[in-house]
Every structure is written in structure tokens, then in C-alpha cells.
Amino acid sequence: MTINLNDTALLDSVAAKVDQLKTLLKKIASEFSPAVFANSLGAEDMVLTDLIDGSGIAIEIFSLDTGRLPLETYTLMAKARLHYGLKFKHYYPRHDLLEAYTDAHGINAFYESVELRQSCCFIRKVEPLRRALAGKKAWITGMRAQQSQAREGLAVQSYDEANGLEKFNPLADWSEKEIWAYIKLHNVPYNDLHDKFYPSIGCAPCTRAITPAEDIRSGRWWWELADGKECGLHVKKA
Helix, strand or coil, X not given: CCCCCCCHHHHHHHHXXXXXXXXXXXXXXXXXXXXXXXXXXXXXXXXXXXXXXXXXXXXXXXXXXXXXXXXXXXXXXXXXXXXXXXXXXXXXXXXXXXXXXXXXXXXXXXHCCHHHHHHHHXXXXXXXXXXXXXXXXXXXXXXXHHHCHHHCCCCCEEEXXXXXXXXXXXXXXXXXXXXXXXXXXXXXXXXXXXXXXXXXXXXXXXXXXCCCCCCCCCCECCCXXXXXXXXXXXXXXX
């Protein structure tokens, strides 16, 4: 995304939101310890990583390695570790669940039905997330309300019944321009796929580039209907 760093209104908006964000992150670390940040290595997540690390806030950062991430995402993992001197904690799918799934359905069964895709997401993302959140009081995500219709009205704080802890979306009201202005201003490392029209990046087989007219998340599970496409990490418990 092209950002005008001489846009005074944009810079003032980013500065104000950064101050608010730092205050919120410090409050989370103080009042909801132990708190963790789920870093999916997207642009938003790198903004949060930069602020948590730069402010010395006591919030653990972890990532879910599904085993099928794009090469560019693994490259960013290594780059971020060098840039920040952080040792990200990684959670991986259980091999027994993966073996049972692929033996029964095939390596790319997620293309065949929504149910099989959701089962794959459960094994590679949801179950590892549950392990990552065990014993924690709060978790933080990089979700924004503008990312999709399903995320409109996204709350900054809510109770996650499925995982039994508080959930924070500190960037809920940030715009895409504000995210990229922060990245450019602070030289934050980011995924090279963003420069190739991948605004939302997940597993390699389930992510494609989009055109300028498409919704930000239209490149995720593009073979499915557009309404409510999520992997299960952020679906409210019925």
C-alpha cells in the first residue's frame, strides 16, 4: 500500500492511537497476567509485536505454525527474531491428529468441502491455540473491524467463552492506512507477500492474491462462499 508520510492528519491519528494502544497493553499486562499475544505474522500483528517489544511490556508472543505456511511467512519469522531479539514460542499441530486426517481424507481434502476445511483448520490452528491459551488470563489478537463484514462491530475487549479468558483486539478501530503508516514510520519487518497483493495471509494452499476491487479477506478460502469465512479461532461459542 502506498502511504503518504507527509499526511499530517494520518500521522496525528496514528500517534494518538499508538498512545492509547500502549496504555491498553500495559493495562492488560498488569491486570490480566499472564497474557499472551497470538502473532499470525500479518501486518497488524507486526505492529503489535513492535509496540510490545519496544515498550518492554510483559506479554508473551506466540505463533501457530500450521506446517503449511508460505515460505515468506517462515522468512518473516526468522527476520523478526533477529530484528527484535525475541524467541517467539511456536505451537504445532498434533502429529496423530494430522496423520489420522490425511490418512482418511487426503493431503488436500480441505478443498472438497467446508466441513473438511474446518476440520483441517481445527487440527492445525484451533487445537494448538487451546494449548497456547491454557492457564492464561487473556489473549490478544491483531484483528481489525474493517477486515471483513464478519468483523464489523468488533469489540476491543470481550470474554472468550470457548477458551475461558478475556480477549483483546487492540487494533479494532485502526484503518489499513494507519497500520501501514506505522510500519513505514518505524521500519517494522513485514511479510513480502503483502507487496504482492496478499492483504490477508494464512496457509499457502488456502491463500491467494486479490485484485484492488476485492474484499481484504477474499483471498482466504476463495473457493468457498464469501459470508463468514473464518478458521475457527475467532468464532463465538454458540
